[in-house]
Amino acid sequence: MKMNEAPRLNIVELTVSEVSAALKRTVEDNFSYVRVRGEISGYRGPHSSGHAYFAIKDEGARLDAVIWKGVFGRMRIKPEEGLEVVVTGKITTYPGRSNYQIVVDTLEPAGLGALMMLLEERKKKLGAEGLFDEARKQLLPFLPRIVGVVTSPTGAVIRDILHRLEDRFPQHVIVWPVRVQGEGAANEIAAAIEGFNALPEDGPTPRPDILIVARGGGSLEDLWCFNEEIVVRAAAGSMIPLISAVGHETDITLIDFASDRRAPTPTAAAEMAVPVRSELLSRIATQTRRMSACWLRGHESRRTELRAAARALPSLDMLLAIPRQRLDAASERLPRALRANAHVHHQQFARIAGRLSLRLLTERTVQCKDRVKALAERGTRAQKTNLARKLDRLTSAGQLLKAFSYHGVLRRGFALVRDADGLPLRAASSVGAGARIEIEFADGRVGATADGPSSSPATAAKAKPRGGPSGQGSLF
Numbered sequence: 001m002k003m004n005e006a007p008r009l010n011i012v013e014l015t016v017s018e019v020s021a022a023l024k025r026t027v028e029d030n031f032s033y034v035r036v037r038g039e040i041s042g043y044r045g046p047h048s049s050g051h052a053y054f055a056i057k058d059e060g061a062r063l064d065a066v067i068w069k070g071v072f073g074r075m076r077i078k079p080e081e082g083l084e085v086v087v088t089g090k091i092t093t094y095p096g097r098s099n100y101q102i103v104v105d106t107l108e109p110a111g112l113g114a115l116m117m118l119l120e121e122r123k124k125k126l127g128a129e130g131l132f133d134e135a136r137k138q139l140l141p142f143l144p145r146i147v148g149v150v151t152s153p154t155g156a157v158i159r160d161i162l163h164r165l166e167d168r169f170p171q172h173v174i175v176w177p178v179r180v181q182g183e184g185a186a187n188e189i190a191a192a193i194e195g196f197n198a199l200p201e202d203g204p205t206p207r208p209d210i211l212i213v214a215r216g217g218g219s220l221e222d223l224w225c226f227n228e229e230i231v232v233r234a235a236a237g238s239m240i241p242l243i244s245a246v247g248h249e250t251d252i253t254l255i256d257f258a259s260d261r262r263a264p265t266p267t268a269a270a271e272m273a274v275p276v277r278s279e280l281l282s283r284i285a286t287q288t289r290r291m292s293a294c295w296l297r298g299h300e301s302r303r304t305e306l307r308a309a310a311r312a313l314p315s316l317d318m319l320l321a322i323p324r325q326r327l328d329a330a331s332e333r334l335p336r337a338l339r340a341n342a343h344v345h346h347q348q349f350a351r352i353a354g355r356l357s358l359r360l361l362t363e364r365t366v367q368c369k370d371r372v373k374a375l376a377e378r379g380t381r382a383q384k385t386n387l388a389r390k391l392d393r394l395t396s397a398g399q400l401l402k403a404f405s406y407h408g409v410l411r412r413g414f415a416l417v418r419d420a421d422g423l424p425l426r427a428a429s430s431v432g433a434g435a436r437i438e439i440e441f442a443d444g445r446v447g448a449t450a451d452g453p454s455s456s457p458a459t460a461a462k463a464k465p466r467g468g469p470s471g472q473g474s475l476f
Contacts, residue, residue, distance in 0.1 A: 020095035027100060031091035036063065036102060037110055043081045046072060054079055056087065056102070064094075064101035074183045075107055076224060083118055084110040115220055119227055123254055126229065131236040132257040138241045140261060140272065141209050146172045147273055148208030148240070150192040153177040157214045157245075157266045164270035169277040174208055180215040186228035189213065193234040193242070210273050211238065213255060214245040214266040226253040235259050245269035410442040 014022075038056035046052045050069030055062050065087065067079070079085070089104040109115045126132065147165065151157050153175060165171060176192040179185040199207040213235065215223065225231065226246045235242055236258040244255045249264035256262040263269035402408060406416065417425045418438045425431060435450045 017095070020093065020098070024093045024095070028090060028092050033088065033090055034102070035086060035088045037086045038063065038084070040079050040081060040083050040085060043079045052079060056085070064099060065089075065104050066101055067104045067107070071105060076183055076186075077108060077118075079107060080118065080121075086110050115224070119220075119254070122227065122229065123257070126232055126254065127257070131232060136236065137260045140241050140243070143169070143275065144171065144209035144273060146174060146206050146208045148196045148211045149173060149175045149214065150178055150189060150196075150211065151175070151214040151266075152180045155180070155216060157216050160267050161212065161214060161270045164267050165274060168271065169274040169280070171274055172206070174205070181218070181222050181225060185225035186231050189225060190228075190230040190234035193231075193238055197237075197239050208240055211240050211242045212245060212263075212266070212269045212273060213242065213259070214269060215247065216266070217248040217251060223247055223251060223253050226255045231255055232258045243269045243272055407442070410440065416440040 036056055038058045041055045041057045041062070043052070043054035046069075050072065052067040052072050054065055056065050057063070067075070072078075085107050086109075087102065087104045088106045089102045091100060091102050093100045109118060130136070149158060149161055151161075158175060162173060165173060174196075176196065178188040178192050180189070193211065193213070196208055196211055199205055201207050213226075215226070223246060226244075232254045235244065235255050241261075242259045243261045243263050244253070244259035245263040245266040245268065246253045246255060261272055263272055410416065416439070418440065419425055419431075420436045420438075422438070425437065431437065431450045433451055437448050437450055439446045439448055
């Protein structure tokens with residue numbers, strides 16, 4: 001044992017940091033780029049720093065993983081708890097905890113089944129929030145003035161849409177160019193939908209009356225950006241009616257459920273957006289001819305009815321003959337009726353005038369005088385009663401004032417002492433020796449000079465009071 005211990009003493013002594021650095025170099029040199037398959041565990045969303053931390057596990061092991069902020073923002077598919085994925089990156093160590101981890105560069109679902117499972121779970125989640133409800137969907141305008149298209153400006157899709165619109169009903173088209181595949185495509189599509197909705201109705205760039213979000217066919221991975229939550233929420237929140245035309249008829253994406261209408265192809269979306277101009281003109285011409293024919297038939301029918309009614313109506317002279325006779329007869333009777341009416345009223349006036357006599361006028365005058373005299377007597381009594389009541393109140397107030405006046409106290413033999421300023425003195429301690437004071441009696445005022453206090457209040461209370469038979473003591 002002693003022979004074996006000697007060589008060990010010659011081993012170089014390393015610090016903990018040196019050992020951690022050596023392990024880090026060894027691991028990174030041997031695992032600089034690896035591809036790992038497993039299930040995401042412990043993912044709670046990105047950290048406040050923007051980095052994402054989680055673990056990848058299988059039945060027998062667990063590997064910590066980290067996605068840096070810049071890589072996380074470029075990822076097409078984000079990590080989700082329980083999702084089976086294939087990640088690529090490098091293995092490194094974290095000296096602070098003496099463990100190893102993989103720094104993820106790319107992340108993709110492990111096969112088509114994982115993508116379909118993720119799509120179904122996301123569909124259930126957004127559907128539970130009500131984003132796919134039929135009550136949220138809007139009606140498409142019959143004839144939009146402006147059509148907004150969100151698609152790639154270089155693909156065949158935009159050419160198909162413009163060609164179909166030109167054939168059916170040429171309208172003003174505004175294209176918002178976006179990427180429809182790859183990193184950042186979902187953010188651009190959502191920003192385009194929200195940007196069209198943010199345009200003012202009377203701004204320099206007119207606001208579309210309908211939107212078309214279109215893309216050609218492709219695999220599930222190629223169309224995945226239309227399954228992202230940000231795109232689905234933007235489509236569901238659009239105030240402009242939206243048609244989704246993503247892929248072919250058999251391709252289904254989540255934006256199809258959130259849009260107001262789904263078109264099997266971009267060309268079909270253009271057909272949904274506008275009617276056929278020639279058909280509209282034909283319908284208008286047909287309706288115009290029908291309306292003109294109906295008007296002519298109605299006009300002719302009214303003319304026939306008018307002619308029949310005119311033949312049945314009597315002439316103007318026949319209609320006015322009897323009223324004219326009545327007018328002539330009334331004009332003849334009117335002078336006689338006026339004279340008779342005046343005579344009747346004159347007789348009535350004469351009878352009423354005879355009833356009015358001097359006796360009646362005299363009796364009424366006497367009654368008025370008696371009533372005036374009675375009212376005058378009641379007024380005189382009321383005035384005397386009111387005056388007596390006010391005199392009583394005045395006498396009571398004078399007696400109350402006299403009771404509260406200090407002059408009554410002075411008449412009972414007390415005196416009021418004031419200082420040189422005429423303010424009342426309430427305590428002997430406030431009078432100094434030689435101070436000029438003024439004493440007010442009931443019959444007048446006397447000036448005096450104070451000698452100062454002669455004893456304490458307790459001694460003064462026990463001393464025998466000086467004064468006359470009245471019992472009033474000295475003020476000093």
